Amino acid sequence: MVLGAALRPLVVADAPDSPAALDATAIAFVQDMVAHHEQALIMAQQLDPGTDPVVVRLAQQIRDAQNTEMGTMLGWLRLAGVTPTNPEPMAWMRGPRPAPGHGHGASDAESSDPMPGMATRADLDALAAARGHDAAMLFLQLMQRHHVGGVAMAQAADERLTDGPVRRTAREMITEQSQEAGTMALLLAQFGAPLLPVNAGG
Structure with a gap:
């Protein structure tokens, strides 16, 4: 497929320097992002390897990149002496917000989600069972x-x-992830499949 050229080549960047200390927000974000990455790895592993090669290549790219990031984040948590699991998932995202005009301005609706974009167990089971074109479309959507x-x-x-x-x-x-999400949206549009609304997970 022509869109294969749109997928950026896999480049594993050097791991960021370990922070001298992590504050509570950094720890909670890293813990929650570890859980978020874990599900992405599950989805990449569940994709039918016999489906569209462009989608298989994208899944491998995502898996490699997020494995690298997972290693870095787990290393930070070990250095901080904390568990990889957040006892209060996403509480940091509902906490005090910065002054107006600072940062990117994520909405209060996004901040109230337990964990944005997560698939449900039914979603994961459907992906594991899907084959061929159906597997490619469901993977891209999820x-x-x-x-x-x-x-x-x-x-x-x-x-x-x-x-x-x-x-x-x-x-x-x-x-x-914005670049990859854009690539997946483009592929879905080419295949005539709709985007899924971002949810709070299951």
Whole structure:
């Protein structure tokens, strides 16, 4: 497919420097993004390998990039001496917001979501069972929605964090996942399949 050229080549960037200390917001964001990435890896693994090669390549690109980011984030959490699981998922995103005009301006509706863009168990089961064209379409729909949710989380972190490796990583996620979400939206449009609305997960 012509759109294969639109997929950026896989380049594994050097891991960001480890922060000297993580504040509570940084820890909570990293914990929640680990959980978000874990689901993306599950979806990439469940995609039928016999489906459209462009979609398979995109899934591999996402899996490789998010595996690398997962390693960095888990390393930060180990250094901080905290569990990878957030005991209060997404509470940081509903906390005090920065002054008006600062950051990207994620909406209050986005901030109230438990975890934006997450697939339900039924979604994951359907993806695992799907084959061929149906698998490609469902993967693109679920992963595009997932990325849009991840971008909302990273934007909220960018608003709340001070400069440092965690904030820089959040900004890289905004750029990379926005690009990938755009590619997936383009593929879905070419196939005549609708985008899914971003939800709060299941």
